[in-house]
Amino acid sequence: MxxxxxxxxxCKRSGxxxxxxxxxxxxxxxxxxxxxxxxxxxxxxxxxxxxxxLTQLYGVIALISLFGIITATCLMYQIEHSDNAMKxxxxxxxxxxxxxxxxxxxxxxxLLISFTIQYSxxxxxxNLYLPENSFELWTLIRYGLYTFVMSLPVLLFMxxxxxxxxxxxxxxxxxxxxFFSGMATATSDIVVFLINPFTLIMYPAMSNNATxxxxxxxxxxVEIVVFLVVxxxxxxxxxxx
Amino acid sequence: MNTMIQxxxxxxxxxxxxxxxxxxxxxxxxxxxxxxxxNGAGKSTTMKMxxxxxxxxxxxxxxxxxxxxxxxxxxxxxxxxxxxAPAFYGNLTGRENLDIIRHILELPxxxxxxxxxxxxxxxxxxxxxxxxxxxxKQRLGLASALIGKPPILILDEPTNGLDPAGMHExxxxxxxxxxxxxxxxxxxxxxxxxxxxIADDIGILNHGVMLYEGSLHDLRQTAIQxxxxxxxxxxxxxxxxxxxxxxxxxxxxI
Numbered sequence: 001m002x003x004x005x006x007x008x009x010x011c012k013r014s015g016x017x018x019x020x021x022x023x024x025x026x027x028x029x030x031x032x033x034x035x036x037x038x039x040x041x042x043x044x045x046x047x048x049x050x051x052x053x054l055t056q057l058y059g060v061i062a063l064i065s066l067f068g069i070i071t072a073t074c075l076m077y078q079i080e081h082s083d084n085a086m087k088x089x090x091x092x093x094x095x096x097x098x099x100x101x102x103x104x105x106x107x108x109x110x111l112l113i114s115f116t117i118q119y120s121x122x123x124x125x126x127n128l129y130l131p132e133n134s135f136e137l138w139t140l141i142r143y144g145l146y147t148f149v150m151s152l153p154v155l156l157f158m159x160x161x162x163x164x165x166x167x168x169x170x171x172x173x174x175x176x177x178x179f180f181s182g183m184a185t186a187t188s189d190i191v192v193f194l195i196n197p198f199t200l201i202m203y204p205a206m207s208n209n210a211t212x213x214x215x216x217x218x219x220x221x222v223e224i225v226v227f228l229v230v231x232x233x234x235x236x237x238x239x240x241x
Numbered sequence: 242m243n244t245m246i247q248x249x250x251x252x253x254x255x256x257x258x259x260x261x262x263x264x265x266x267x268x269x270x271x272x273x274x275x276x277x278x279x280n281g282a283g284k285s286t287t288m289k290m291x292x293x294x295x296x297x298x299x300x301x302x303x304x305x306x307x308x309x310x311x312x313x314x315x316x317x318x319x320x321x322x323x324x325x326a327p328a329f330y331g332n333l334t335g336r337e338n339l340d341i342i343r344h345i346l347e348l349p350x351x352x353x354x355x356x357x358x359x360x361x362x363x364x365x366x367x368x369x370x371x372x373x374x375x376x377x378k379q380r381l382g383l384a385s386a387l388i389g390k391p392p393i394l395i396l397d398e399p400t401n402g403l404d405p406a407g408m409h410e411x412x413x414x415x416x417x418x419x420x421x422x423x424x425x426x427x428x429x430x431x432x433x434x435x436x437x438x439i440a441d442d443i444g445i446l447n448h449g450v451m452l453y454e455g456s457l458h459d460l461r462q463t464a465i466q467x468x469x470x471x472x473x474x475x476x477x478x479x480x481x482x483x484x485x486x487x488x489x490x491x492x493x494x495i
Contacts, residue, residue: 002344002345005344006341006344006345009333009337009340009341009344010330010332010333010341012332012333012337013332013333013369014332079330079331079332082331083328083329083330083331083370083371084326084327084328084329085328085329085330085331086328087294087324087328088328088329088342088385090292090293090294091292091293091294091317091320091322091324091328092317092342092345092346093313093314093315093317093318093345093346094314094345095314
């Protein structure tokens with residue numbers, strides 16, 4: 001808890017909190033504006049109303065979230081790398097792995113908050129515009145949790161890269177290359193591409209039904225565990241040279 | 242008097258370059274130990290090893306009876322340090338920077354104001370650290386080393402970036418620390434003239450090798466014996482370094 005509260009203090013004026021809140025708010029505004037303007041076109045699609053609500057809007061939500069994740073993870077460690085702040089941490093009686101896990105926890109919580117804002121907007125729109133009795137709250141929550149878990153591998157990958165590379169432009173470059181690789185491979189049927197965490201986050205947007213794809217979910221969970229273990233080991237072994 | 246910091250055959254190798262070679266130094270409790278050497282002599286590398294910033298290739302060290310790395314956290318609780326350029330969070334104010342350290346060291350709130358007061362940064366405490374001048378950043382670095390009055394201070398060229406008045410102030414502060422807080426100070430510099438004003442003991446390092454370790458008084462005696470002026474140790478220091486460099490060149494040619 002001590003490490004978590006210290007990391008929260010460090011985030012002040014870093015831009016991490018405003019970015020992740022902006023992700024939630026922009027996503028929510030997009031959902032509301034899009035459905036308000038295109039509701040007739042969207043509901044005319046040959047899909048179940050809940051599938052329309054969730055799958056037709058998730059693509060842009062995923063993009064906004066991905067931009068937020070890339071930027072926030074870069075900034076999260078930029079405060080440590082610039083002005084050698086991390087060096088000071090290495091000279092204090094604190095476990096460096098606690099810094100990594102606390103930063104990760106903060107970002108996961110912020111992503112969860114932004115997802116909650118976005119899915120609240122989806123719930124609002126669903127209640128307002130979907131045909132009577134077709135809105136299913138449980139389907140919305142299940143899909144929200146599914147897409148949240150699918151977003152975590154990219155967050156873990158980016159925080160790991162950000163922790164290892166002190167030059168923010170390289171970290172940002174990795175994020176942008178990842179973003180394009182995800183865009184290029186998300187529509188493919190080749191399962192191997194799902195190893196790429198940037199493809200995983202886009203994957204739910206490529207389907208026309210809001211069911212949970214367990215094979216993709218398993219890949220996401222495995223990647224979460226792998227990135228967690230790798231991040232922890234590298235952080236534990238690292239020294240400030 | 243106890244030995245507060247003791248290294249035993251401490252060595253740091255980077256591929257085929259030896260930065261610190263078989264170093265054994267002894268810092269006595271309550272003393273100011275001046276760690277001298279020209280640029281690149283291995284002073285900062287030694288200090289980094291003592292703080293766990295870099296891993297020794299061979300050798301070991303004990304700080305206040307505690308072994309590294311087994312008791313890393315316990316050792317770091319007792320050390321305040323300033324290594325090379327000051328390290329801080331540019332997005333936070335000076336006060337907020339110190340508050341983070343206070344939180345880690347579990348010190349009372351008053352420790353922050355006290356540290357700011359000691360280094361003369363009280364009126365700039367609420368300014369963002371990234372907007373500090375070089376001298377103010379150096380003072381903030383020193384404040385983060387002094388916060389909580391640690392029993393051991395490791396300071397690597399703390400007068401870097403300070404104006405003459407600031408240097409004088411810093412020297413007086415360092416000199417008063419053992420009496421004020423009963424602490425032990427290991428301070429590095431490449432200027433003997435600076436160190437001889439404050440240190441009790443000195444260690445002279447060149448190319449990672451300890452050329453001399455002992456009290457300033459003994460060094461003065463040696464200087465007199467060798468025909469140097471006792472009130473100008475700088476000449477003797479430079480001559481020691483030159484002799485060592487010449488011997489190295491000779492060995493390299495052979």
